Amino acid sequence: MLIETGLGLLVSSAMLTSIRTNNMPDKKKIEKIFEYTKTWVTTQGNDIKKPQFIREDNITADEKVIGIEYVYRLPLGMPFKKLEYLNENVGVFKDGLHKNVEIDFNEGMMHLNVYEADLPKSWDYVDEKLEGWKVPIGKTYKELIMHDFDSTPHLVGGGTTRYGKTNLVKGIITSLIINHPEDVELYLIDLKSGVEFYRYRNLKQVQMVATNVAETYDLLTEVMLKLEVEKGYYRDNGWSNVIESPIKKRTFVIIDEAGDLVPESFMDKDEKDMHKECQWMLSHIARIGGAFGFRELFFSQYTTADVLPRQIKQNCDAKISFKLQNGYSSEVVLGEGNTQAADLEKIPGRAMFKDGATMHKLQVPRIYDKQMEKLLQDHYVTKRKDITDEQQADGDTNELIQIRDID
Ligand SMILES: Nc1ncnc2c1ncn2[C@@H]1O[C@H](COP(=O)(O)OP(=O)(O)OP(=O)(O)O)[C@@H](O)[C@H]1O
Ligand SMILES: [Mg+2]
Incomplete structure (x- = not known):
């Protein structure tokens, strides 16, 4: 051979x-x-x-x-x-x-x-203070690899079902909130009907959670408007990049299962257009938003060229792939010639991470829902739409800061 x-x-x-x-x-x-x-x-x-x-x-x-x-x-x-x-x-x-x-x-x-050694089969997420916009991605044979969202603004991820995409996203959300409670804004898109992210809607840092394509359209429209406002503000102040500006805020748009945004042949024209618009807005935010403090995490189990638009791929220098079925899918995520995600062991959390020209094989930290809830417990608030009619009648509606009792 x-x-x-x-x-x-x-x-x-x-x-x-x-x-x-x-x-x-x-x-x-x-x-x-x-x-x-x-x-x-x-x-x-x-x-x-x-x-x-x-x-x-x-x-x-x-x-x-x-x-x-x-x-x-x-x-x-x-x-x-x-x-x-x-x-x-x-x-x-x-x-x-x-x-x-x-x-x-x-x-x-x-x-x-x-x-001589092998990677750990599993290790638990550890809560720690990190500098700047770094988050833990995984352990290689010798060290813990961080991803710095200020050096590489966006992250694309792929992987067959049940190999750990959502777990990684949850770890990243936790780390961002713990390290930047006042500066991070999160827009979460969970096209699995919200089963993973809807529970985070009451976190202070979470601006919106979309659980279907129509909500995703609204969420992305809001982000696009914010981006336009920021652009004007940067222009007026003579800043060309968030890193050179005094702005501390970063806005993350996170999509888990972007495959559901691909228009299908059975859909009518309006529905197809809505799907295409969502894909276009995600591409636009990845292309233009980085300089203005917008970060995108784009995850999908279906790694074909129509799920992962070229514009997004080109603007995401960091890529992570869990186990994939074949070399072609691996190349769609990691880039031409990079078939390694197909050869990964069948271990959840095992992944190839590529940042620029450097490729690492690593084991992503495992985070449990209970652990995450505990770590973030001080950040839950009661948001306007969760306030009951009775409270509204009391004229209590403008307060968003009622601490939620999660115990
Ligand atoms: N880093 C990890 N270390 C150990 N086990 C993990 C890790 N990540 C995931 N797992 C295990 O794999 C299961 C599936 O993980 P997860 O839900 O993140 O997969 P997924 O890729 O998002 O799947 P899907 O595509 O179906 O949404 C978890 O419930 C957990 O048992
Ligand atoms: Mg998932």
């Missing part, structure tokens, strides 16, 4: 088996893989420049050695595409070394992390 390396060369599985079963040290095996995958640059004089070994270091976690990091200087002039291909084909290193491998690039160096 031949394996497409993306480097313009095919590595045979026999070659990889010969490396794997050979008793040479890992460093030698890595160099053999470079050779087979032609990880080099040919200069005009036909000289071959190869990655140059710089050093190896132990990787430790909790004072235990869990693997070795091999650092190589990449040949000058190696095109970015080639680096991406190396990352996409991390499987070639995994097969050759028969160990877990991760690749990072920075400042002309390639860091090949070879682990």
